[in-house]
Amino acid sequence: MTGQEYAFVVIAVIGSIGALAVVTARNVVHAALYLVVALGSVGGVYLLLGAEFVAWVQILIYVGAIVILFLFGLMLTRAPIGRETLDNQQQGLAAFVSIAVLAGLVFLIDDAFHLRHARPFAEFAAPTGNVGSAIFRGFVLPFEAVSFLLLAALIGAVVLARKDEPK
């Protein structure tokens, strides 16, 4: 274990606890704030891996924009507080399915990459300029498609959420 790996384990444990708190919190606003912890720790892992541009995009878009959007959604729908009203009756089944998914994934990962014998790799420093050239050299068309998708989503959200004017 190297120092970087210790740092990763600390961040991963914090992020996992945050993610579990998101799906078990009794208060919807607390769930949104735990989501900040989970998403922020994913951003920290990006930094450890050297992907600094993706890390800051993660902080700006997810923590800065999407969580605020969720908080506005919760505010506008005044969700009730309490686990009984937030969860349905299938918690046992859901826990079984998610633990089965986790066990299957961990087994497959260990089978494919051999956790004990895996060779550690150094972080891959990716300056923002390199990421920019990678996007605009090889992925110009997907980039334009994503911008069009964002424009369509923007207009669609405005049309959907607008109050109908009385005729």
Add this chain to the structure above:
Amino acid sequence: MIRLPLILIFSAVLFSAGVYGVLARRNAVLVLMSIELMLNAVNLNLVGFSASLRSLTGQVFALFVIAVAAAEAGIGLAIVILIFRNRETINVDEVNLLKW
């Protein structure tokens, strides 16, 4: 120096937490939050493989996934607010007009 399987296991934990949230939550906004967790698990895999394979393509894909997730969250919340305005509830098990 990080071993790749550790990153993949963290991402698997995030993904299964998201699966639990989608299956067990009634509140539509909380279901959307769980979907964001699952999308983050995918992004983490993409960036982890990008670093271990020394290729920037994974990071470019992660950026595209973030953009699509932002669009999804915006449209999803607009639909949730519309449902709340019409039905006075956002519990996904009570919105069953089209079921059966």
